[in-house]
Amino acid sequence: MLDLLWMVPALPLTGYLILALLGRRLSRSGVAAVGVGSVALSALLSVRVAFSFVSSFHQTPVYVQRLWTWLNAFDFRPSVALRLDALSLVFVLVVTIVGFLIHLYSTEFMAEDEGFRRFFAYLNLFIASMLILVLADNLLVLYLGWEGVGLCSYLLIGFWYKDPANGYAARKAFIITRVGDTALAVGIFVLYVGLGTLEIQGLVDQAAAKWLPGSSAAVAAAALLLGGAIGKSAQLPLQTWLPDAMAGPTPVSALIHAATMVTAGVYLMVRMHGIFELAPVIMIITAVIGALTLLMAGFSALSQVDIKRVLAYSTISQVGYMFLAVGVGAWSAAVFHFLTHACFKALLFLGAGVIILGLDHEHNIFKMGGLRKKVPFVFWTFLAGACSLAALPLVTAGFYSKDLILWAAWSSPGGSAWLWAAGVVGTFLTAAYTFRMVFITFFGPLKSPFQLKPGFRLKAPLLVLAFLSIVAGFLEMPESLGNLPVLSRFLGSVLPGLGGGNIGRQIWLQVFTSGVVLAGISIAYVLFRRRFDETQRFLGTPAPARIDRFFYAGWGMDTLYDRLFVRPVEWLARIDPDDFVDLIFKGIARLNAALHIILARTQTGRLNWYAMGMALGAVILLALAVWL
Amino acid sequence: MTSVDFGTGLTLAAILFVIGLAGVIARRNIIMILLSIEIMMNAAGLAVIVAGARWGQPDGQAVFLFILAVAAAEIAVGLALILRIHHRIKSLDSDDYTQMKG
Numbered sequence: 001m002l003d004l005l006w007m008v009p010a011l012p013l014t015g016y017l018i019l020a021l022l023g024r025r026l027s028r029s030g031v032a033a034v035g036v037g038s039v040a041l042s043a044l045l046s047v048r049v050a051f052s053f054v055s056s057f058h059q060t061p062v063y064v065q066r067l068w069t070w071l072n073a074f075d076f077r078p079s080v081a082l083r084l085d086a087l088s089l090v091f092v093l094v095v096t097i098v099g100f101l102i103h104l105y106s107t108e109f110m111a112e113d114e115g116f117r118r119f120f121a122y123l124n125l126f127i128a129s130m131l132i133l134v135l136a137d138n139l140l141v142l143y144l145g146w147e148g149v150g151l152c153s154y155l156l157i158g159f160w161y162k163d164p165a166n167g168y169a170a171r172k173a174f175i176i177t178r179v180g181d182t183a184l185a186v187g188i189f190v191l192y193v194g195l196g197t198l199e200i201q202g203l204v205d206q207a208a209a210k211w212l213p214g215s216s217a218a219v220a221a222a223a224l225l226l227g228g229a230i231g232k233s234a235q236l237p238l239q240t241w242l243p244d245a246m247a248g249p250t251p252v253s254a255l256i257h258a259a260t261m262v263t264a265g266v267y268l269m270v271r272m273h274g275i276f277e278l279a280p281v282i283m284i285i286t287a288v289i290g291a292l293t294l295l296m297a298g299f300s301a302l303s304q305v306d307i308k309r310v311l312a313y314s315t316i317s318q319v320g321y322m323f324l325a326v327g328v329g330a331w332s333a334a335v336f337h338f339l340t341h342a343c344f345k346a347l348l349f350l351g352a353g354v355i356i357l358g359l360d361h362e363h364n365i366f367k368m369g370g371l372r373k374k375v376p377f378v379f380w381t382f383l384a385g386a387c388s389l390a391a392l393p394l395v396t397a398g399f400y401s402k403d404l405i406l407w408a409a410w411s412s413p414g415g416s417a418w419l420w421a422a423g424v425v426g427t428f429l430t431a432a433y434t435f436r437m438v439f440i441t442f443f444g445p446l447k448s449p450f451q452l453k454p455g456f457r458l459k460a461p462l463l464v465l466a467f468l469s470i471v472a473g474f475l476e477m478p479e480s481l482g483n484l485p486v487l488s489r490f491l492g493s494v495l496p497g498l499g500g501g502n503i504g505r506q507i508w509l510q511v512f513t514s515g516v517v518l519a520g521i522s523i524a525y526v527l528f529r530r531r532f533d534e535t536q537r538f539l540g541t542p543a544p545a546r547i548d549r550f551f552y553a554g555w556g557m558d559t560l561y562d563r564l565f566v567r568p569v570e571w572l573a574r575i576d577p578d579d580f581v582d583l584i585f586k587g588i589a590r591l592n593a594a595l596h597i598i599l600a601r602t603q604t605g606r607l608n609w610y611a612m613g614m615a616l617g618a619v620i621l622l623a624l625a626v627w628l
Numbered sequence: 629m630t631s632v633d634f635g636t637g638l639t640l641a642a643i644l645f646v647i648g649l650a651g652v653i654a655r656r657n658i659i660m661i662l663l664s665i666e667i668m669m670n671a672a673g674l675a676v677i678v679a680g681a682r683w684g685q686p687d688g689q690a691v692f693l694f695i696l697a698v699a700a701a702e703i704a705v706g707l708a709l710i711l712r713i714h715h716r717i718k719s720l721d722s723d724d725y726t727q728m729k730g
Contacts, residue, residue: 604726605725605726605727606722606723606725606726607658607661607722607725608652608653608654608655608656608722608723611649611652611653612653615649615653
């Protein structure tokens with residue numbers, strides 16, 4: 001079965017081609033069948049492949065499928081090859097299964113949209129690109145998938161292109177991630193020049209053999225890879241595109257800007273762990289970036305009024321946790337948090353999507369309210385996702401993955417109490433902003449009429465994801481709770497693990513974090529449920545209002561970039577409409593015009609002249625041939 | 629059969645070629661121009677034959693037969709064109725055909 005691996009990305013790609021080329025002839029149900037069917041088949045196939053892979057896991061922990069040679073230039077011969085190992089398998093399963101659920105959801109969510117076919121074509125292309133990204137056996141193929149998902153992200157953020165604001169958001173996302181992508185491209189060049197290969201296994205082996213830990217080449221390569229990851233995963237200082245990316249349809253936010261694409265940066269770093277381990281200073285920077293980002297985004301999420309922007313800042317913050325895990329060397333913890341985050345964040349976005357659809361595209365949480373009684377199904381599934389995001393102890397997946405990261409931040413050689421403290425403060429913020437959203441949206445009086453009976457295709461994905469958001473955590477029981485690290489052991493075949501720490505201390509830290517989570521939820525309950533009016537009045541007074549606005553605007557990063565980059569360029573363009581570079585090009589144009597006039601003179605239209613010209617030319621050429 | 633000296637043959641071909649070229653450049657009657665082109669072509673043919681004789685190969689004569697065939701076809705097309713031009717412009721003077729002036 002393993003040799004069918006190539007079909008996993010090929011199926012959605014075929015779906016895209018059918019929809020893009022022949023889609024005009026398909027009815028709406030036909031489009032839905034192709035769009036959902038291709039991803040469903042891909043998901044089934046990946047599950048089947050996973051079974052085969054796991055059953056022969058001990059003989060072949062890494063399966064590489066070479067398809068063809070992409071380029072053949074001297075000794076540069078990258079092949080198009082797929083690599084299945086424990087790490088890529090986890091990503092493939094999440095991408096196809098969560099992707100399938102979101103496709104299914106979209107058939108009902110987008111049912112009325114005129115761009116129905118275009119939507120599914122882009123979505124299929126996205127799934128194909130993402131699968132190419134995670135299955136790539138060398139960095140060139142990975143980069144192909146990397147740019148592919150970037151393109152789909154751009155196309156889908158600006159999906160409703162008739163509103164110029166959406167187009168602006170799409171361009172912003174594209175340009176800012178381009179900064180990171182440039183760093184990644186240069187990083188790939190550095191790796192090739194330094195190590196002479198782009199294959200993942202080759203890179204890890206060569207780096208260990210050729211580069212000393214902390215050598216400047218390793219640090220440069222790791223820093224450039226980190227730059228790429230920061231752009232894609234919306235981390236400090238390139239995080240400003242993600243909140244605006246919420247302009248796209250909600251299933252897109254769930255799939256691309258929460259569950260899969262934004263974690264591609266984490267995947268890249270985990271994949272290249274051999275390079276990062278040779279650059280300890282970059283590891284520290286990664287951890288610090290993760291810690292700062294999770295705090296900043298957590299504070300920003302507390303002040304948002306748009307439900308999707310709350311979730312967007314929450315995504316930035318949770319990906320910050322993954323960066324923290326990568327930075328302290330807890331590779332499998334980062335992958336574990338990716339897995340649980342994909343489940344509960346997709347669930348939260350899809351739940352929010354139902355609410356937004358039912359309230360006629362209202363995003364403002366202060367205009368929602370009282371939806372608990374109106375749509376109990378959405379409320380209970382949303383609550384499951386919210387509990388998982390807030391890391392409610394013991395019963396939710398988010399608790400186990402976040403706890404693993406916090407424990408690694410405390411106990412691993414690269415960790416420190418400061419990183420741990422940042423993570424714990426982040427946990428408090430997460431619980432607070434999550435339940436602020438829950439209390440404002442679902443409790444209190446009903447503020448707007450809700451007219452939607454969610455059908456099966458909206459409900460089923462919510463139910464499955466809610467189930468996963470609760471039980472996915474049991475894949476990895478910490479030492480203090482039964483010690484059954486299934487996922488870490490599985491990933492241990494490709495990723496180095498961390499040594500265990502002091503179990504007694506681990507229990508105390510868990511109890512402490514649990515208390516912090518409960519405190520966050522209680523404070524949210526008091527501020528946004530019991531004393532909602534007083535809180536709003538307090539936030540209306542000048543000093544808190546200013547802080548609130550500061551957080552609301554994402555710590556003023558947009559304004560900063562506007563002042564720092566956009567305005568100077570605009571100013572330069574205004575004061576200097578034609579500089580010497582323009583003169584060069586204008587000069588070329590003038591020269592051509594002058595030559596044209598001169599040469600046109602020779603076109604006398606007289607045969608004798610032409611014959612003489614030819615004879616003269618022949619004589620000159622002969623003379624050159626004889627005497628030179 | 630006495631063979632012609634190689635240098636003499638090539639010189640003759642060159643002289644014929646230059647005469648033809650001078651005719652193409654200097655004459656204004658297009659029939660005369662066509663005639664001059666024929667002379668140039670025959671000069672080339674002569675050069676080919678002389679070269680063939682020099683190396684003792686029959687290829688030169690074979691190529692000359694080709695040139696004869698091409699020349700016949702060329703004359704046919706050329707005369708037909710001249711006929712059309714004469715119908716249209718009522719002149720055989722090449723200086724009157726300046727419609728292609730740039």
